[in-house]
Amino acid sequence: MNGIPEVKMLDGAQGVSRSIGTEKNVISRKGENSFSWKGGRVIDGYGYALLYNPDNGQASNYTKLHIIMAEKVLGKKLPVGVVVHHSDENRLHNENSNFVICENQGYHNLLHKRMRAIEAGGANMVRCPICKEHDIPENLYIRSNGQGYHRRCHAKVECVRKRIMRAKKCHL
Ligand SMILES: [Zn+2]
Ligand SMILES: [Zn+2]
Numbered sequence: 001m002n003g004i005p006e007v008k009m010l011d012g013a014q015g016v017s018r019s020i021g022t023e024k025n026v027i028s029r030k031g032e033n034s035f036s037w038k039g040g041r042v043i044d045g046y047g048y049a050l051l052y053n054p055d056n057g058q059a060s061n062y063t064k065l066h067i068i069m070a071e072k073v074l075g076k077k078l079p080v081g082v083v084v085h086h087s088d089e090n091r092l093h094n095e096n097s098n099f100v101i102c103e104n105q106g107y108h109n110l111l112h113k114r115m116r117a118i119e120a121g122g123a124n125m126v127r128c129p130i131c132k133e134h135d136i137p138e139n140l141y142i143r144s145n146g147q148g149y150h151r152r153c154h155a156k157v158e159c160v161r162k163r164i165m166r167a168k169k170c171h172l
Contacts, residue, residue, distance in 0.1 A: 050064060085111055116134065125137075130153035130156070
């Protein structure tokens with residue numbers, strides 16, 4: 001028992017709907033072989049590769065490929081809440097070396113935040129959630145939780161909010 005259910009894959013499927021329930025289009029593979037399979041694949045709305053896996057105990061008959069692979073590496077089911085991150089952010093690049101297993105979505109978000117910051121010029125850059133630009137902490141108002149924003153951006157938002165709330169004149 002390696003924790004991996006028998007994995008069924010769609011044969012050359014371009015779309016999910018065309019292949020669901022047509023057993024003759026479904027091939028069955030097990031273990032290692034399944035992961036080297038390069039044939040047609042099913043991709044979900046978020047860009048993740050899916051495997052036809054009707055015995056997964058989920059509402060959907062499909063399981064994300066990277067989840068199956070990560071569980072194979074771990075040798076057990078991923079704990080609830082755990083998120084598998086693709087290091088190069090290519091959701092179709094499913095290799096063990098490309099996975100970072102995050103204990104929860106919060107950590108996963110942090111990872112993405114740091115990646116954005118590094119791209120923008122440095123790991124300590126902070127992204128203003130209002131104008132969505134990165135800036136050095138000195139230019140931002142940093143809150144105790146580490147989030148920060150430009151004062152002028154915040155003022156603008158506050159102004160709009162107040163204008164809506166009270167229908168007052170805005171001077172910004
Ligand atoms: Zn990620
Ligand atoms: Zn800003």
